Amino acid sequence: MADLKRLPDELQLATAQHVRYIQSLDTRKDEYDYWLTEHLRLNGLYWGLTALHLLRHPNALPREETINFVLSCQHESGGFGAAPGHDAHMLYTVSAVQILALVDAFDELEKRGTGKLKVAQFMAGLQDREKGTFAGDEWGEEDTRFLYGALNALSLLDMLHLVDVDKAVNHVVACANFDGGYGVNPGDESHSGQIFTCVAALTIAKRQDLIDKDRLAGWLSERQLPNGGLNGRPEKKEDVCYSWWVLSSLSMIGRTHWIDREKLIDFILRSQDTVDGGISDRPGNMVDVWHTLFGLTGLSLLGYPGLDEIDPVYCLPKSTVERVLGKSM
Amino acid sequence: MDNHGIARVARTARTEEQRQQDLDKIQKYKQLDDAIRDKTSRHAYDDPTLFPLTSKLLRLNPEYYTIWNVRRRCLTSGLLSRPSAGSWPSTASPSTSPSATTNPSSAVSSSSSSAAIPPNPASLTTGKSGTTADVESAVDSTDADSEILRSELAFTVPLLLEFPKCYWIWKYRKWILEQAILRLPRPLASNVWEGELALVYKMLVKDRRNFHAWGYRRYLVARLESADLLGRSLVEDEFAYTTKMIRGDLSNFSAWHNRSRLMFRLLDERGADDEARAAFLDTELNLVQEALNVGPEDQSLWYYHRYLISQVIGSKGMPTITPNLTDGRKISYLEQECEFIRDLLQDFPDIKWPYEALLEYALALRKLRPGIKGEEQEDDPNFWLGKLRKLDAMQTGRWNDVERDIERQLADSII
Ligand SMILES: [Zn+2]
Numbered sequence: 001m002a003d004l005k006r007l008p009d010e011l012q013l014a015t016a017q018h019v020r021y022i023q024s025l026d027t028r029k030d031e032y033d034y035w036l037t038e039h040l041r042l043n044g045l046y047w048g049l050t051a052l053h054l055l056r057h058p059n060a061l062p063r064e065e066t067i068n069f070v071l072s073c074q075h076e077s078g079g080f081g082a083a084p085g086h087d088a089h090m091l092y093t094v095s096a097v098q099i100l101a102l103v104d105a106f107d108e109l110e111k112r113g114t115g116k117l118k119v120a121q122f123m124a125g126l127q128d129r130e131k132g133t134f135a136g137d138e139w140g141e142e143d144t145r146f147l148y149g150a151l152n153a154l155s156l157l158d159m160l161h162l163v164d165v166d167k168a169v170n171h172v173v174a175c176a177n178f179d180g181g182y183g184v185n186p187g188d189e190s191h192s193g194q195i196f197t198c199v200a201a202l203t204i205a206k207r208q209d210l211i212d213k214d215r216l217a218g219w220l221s222e223r224q225l226p227n228g229g230l231n232g233r234p235e236k237k238e239d240v241c242y243s244w245w246v247l248s249s250l251s252m253i254g255r256t257h258w259i260d261r262e263k264l265i266d267f268i269l270r271s272q273d274t275v276d277g278g279i280s281d282r283p284g285n286m287v288d289v290w291h292t293l294f295g296l297t298g299l300s301l302l303g304y305p306g307l308d309e310i311d312p313v314y315c316l317p318k319s320t321v322e323r324v325l326g327k328s329m
Numbered sequence: 330m331d332n333h334g335i336a337r338v339a340r341t342a343r344t345e346e347q348r349q350q351d352l353d354k355i356q357k358y359k360q361l362d363d364a365i366r367d368k369t370s371r372h373a374y375d376d377p378t379l380f381p382l383t384s385k386l387l388r389l390n391p392e393y394y395t396i397w398n399v400r401r402r403c404l405t406s407g408l409l410s411r412p413s414a415g416s417w418p419s420t421a422s423p424s425t426s427p428s429a430t431t432n433p434s435s436a437v438s439s440s441s442s443s444a445a446i447p448p449n450p451a452s453l454t455t456g457k458s459g460t461t462a463d464v465e466s467a468v469d470s471t472d473a474d475s476e477i478l479r480s481e482l483a484f485t486v487p488l489l490l491e492f493p494k495c496y497w498i499w500k501y502r503k504w505i506l507e508q509a510i511l512r513l514p515r516p517l518a519s520n521v522w523e524g525e526l527a528l529v530y531k532m533l534v535k536d537r538r539n540f541h542a543w544g545y546r547r548y549l550v551a552r553l554e555s556a557d558l559l560g561r562s563l564v565e566d567e568f569a570y571t572t573k574m575i576r577g578d579l580s581n582f583s584a585w586h587n588r589s590r591l592m593f594r595l596l597d598e599r600g601a602d603d604e605a606r607a608a609f610l611d612t613e614l615n616l617v618q619e620a621l622n623v624g625p626e627d628q629s630l631w632y633y634h635r636y637l638i639s640q641v642i643g644s645k646g647m648p649t650i651t652p653n654l655t656d657g658r659k660i661s662y663l664e665q666e667c668e669f670i671r672d673l674l675q676d677f678p679d680i681k682w683p684y685e686a687l688l689e690y691a692l693a694l695r696k697l698r699p700g701i702k703g704e705e706q707e708d709d710p711n712f713w714l715g716k717l718r719k720l721d722a723m724q725t726g727r728w729n730d731v732e733r734d735i736e737r738q739l740a741d742s743i744i
Pocket of ligand 1: 239333
């Protein structure tokens with residue numbers, strides 16, 4: 001990374017500010033927006049905590065409170081809601097499992113929660129055993145996001161045997177398009193976010209052989225725009241969060257070198273708020289914890305110094321994934 | 330928490346007065362939320378005051394998914410009639426195991442709380458239309474259901490227009506539509522569903538690339554085609570719709586995409602033979618050529634062109650629209666399209682997309698004519714690769730890999 005030395009000071013990673021920004025998120029109860037975003041609380045905790053781990057400040061949020069909050073979102077069904085009193089849903093259940101993996105607290109599920117078997121059964125129960133698809137909750141609607149989430153969390157819990165992985169794989173394959181990408185459902189156009197979920201799901205299922213890698217990587221690397229940022233679909237604007245969806249997909253299929261890393265690093269760093277911390281969707285916009293995480297994961301995949309390595313499949317630090325999967329295997 | 334496209338302002342910009350206004354808003358919001366939680370914690374979904382409270386809260390915050398669920402439970406706990414046992418389609422729900430997926434804290438006392446899941450059949454026989462043969466009350470309940478479902482659809486329209494990317498609103502709307510199938514006579518339900526196409530039309534005029542709206546349209550069409558509703562194919566209408574969208578705006582990638590996905594069924598249903606299929610391919614190639622002459626810098630058009638050529642060449646295991654082309658015919662298609670693109674380069678030498686296509690097609694021609702090494706430089710993939718390296722240095726790593734692959738391919742063909 002010798003070339004990075006020529007970057008001006010304002011284009012360095014503002015680590016201390018980002019840590020402070022994430023720590024401040026739960027202190028904003030006098031802001032209306034804090035309440036309007038309660039449906040994202042558990043995701044937000046996962047995003048913030050993962051960002052802190054990448055920034056090498058894993059203890060910047062208190063562990064005990066973190067575990068207490070996660071468990072306070074759990075229902076008797078084993079599923080988790082976004083916050084206490086919110087209904088259980090796949091998305092939050094996955095976040096809960098990821099947070100507990102981060103802080104090495106699966107045993108707390110047994111001691112104080114419903115136990116990990118029930119969590120796994122909640123997710124497994126959302127699979128359509130004929131089609132292989134997954135719904136988000138009891139009210140239906142299928143999306144490859146939920147399929148990926150289930151495979152991610154179930155494999156972390158070592159409970160993948162509860163679902164029909166082959167059927168899930170068949171469904172992912174049915175979502176593929178001629179351009180090598182994947183859509184929300186069969187027939188839908190390719191979208192970087194959905195590509196990430198499908199490629200990661202196939203990776204967890206050990207079926208990368210089903211991916212048309214060169215064609216997909218070609219489509220993904222076309223997502224980089226002259227300003228260095230990546231977009232999610234053809235003819236759309238650049239956005240920091242696609243640093244993750246696009247780059248993690250490229251990383252899983254071994255093609256991160258197909259884009260211009262210096263230019264992307266520059267774009268992400270320019271999207272930082274170097275005074276108050278946080279990263280926004282593009283330079284000059286409002287920061288949020290979502291773009292903060294995905295800016296950092298992007299930098300991590302690009303090998304930016306001072307950041308821990310992110311796992312492109314699980315979106316958790318590599319060290320966490322190695323610890324958890326090593327333990328369960 | 331997920332800001333897109335909002336300009337950054339200094340965080341200290343809030344005055345004391347603004348802070349006070351925020352606190353007032355928070356207090357009102359929390360009062361509303363508490364009032365709802367108070368009732369739901371007692372499972373009082375049939376409390377007539379609960380439903381209007383959900384309307385109020387959802388207008389403030391349509392992302393609050395739990396409140397949409399409360400609203401569903403209100404509807405299935407008395408506001409809507411109970412569907413007759415026979416009308417539960419076996420595929421009503423993707424959730425196969427209610428015990429594993431139902432949130433017990435909310436399902437305990439409301440047996441019908443999970444309407445999307447076929448509940449215990451015994452509980453259904455108590456439903457209005459299930460046992461009594463009272464035709465009048467059945468008609469009344471149909472009218473009432475129809476009115477409620479239509480009013481639910483109307484409720485979400487302004488929210489969708491304001492929050493077109495909110496997953497939960499789209500999801501609720503789909504659920505309401507499924508209720509129409511369960512509770513209304515087929516012609517009436519079909520009528521409700523057909524009305525939805527007009528809404529999608531409106532949404533796609535507003536944002537022609539909204540993938541929620543495109544996905545919703547495909548969902549509507551698939552359900553309308555099923556035996557539950559119209560029971561006939563809409564593929565010709567949908568194909569015509571993409572033509573219309575493309576005529577209005579050539580660079581609508583989503584419309585081109587949908588077109589590419591519809592043509593398999595279109596040709597099958599037309600009973601197209603090989604000649605009809607080739608004629609169809611010619612028409613499509615002409616259409617995209619026409620468009621490329623106008624907008625050669627448009628990625629959407631190039632993807633569609635490459636899609637059509639992928640249909641000519643065929644790829645392993647994938648069905649194509651023209652499955653019986655001879656190699657000779659494939660070669661002449663490729664040569665014809667390469668010539669068209671090279672003509673385009675005369676006027677537009679600095680756009681990278683035509684070079685990508687030429688590289689891909691030159692490689693395909695090599696595979697189709699093993700042993701024949703073209704005399705002209707335009708038959709040499711490396712010639713086009715060199716142009717791409719100049720025009721798009723950001724993808725240098727990719728071009729290096731492509732060059733390695735070309736050499737490998739060449740070595741293989743010599744052996
Ligand atoms: Zn974004």
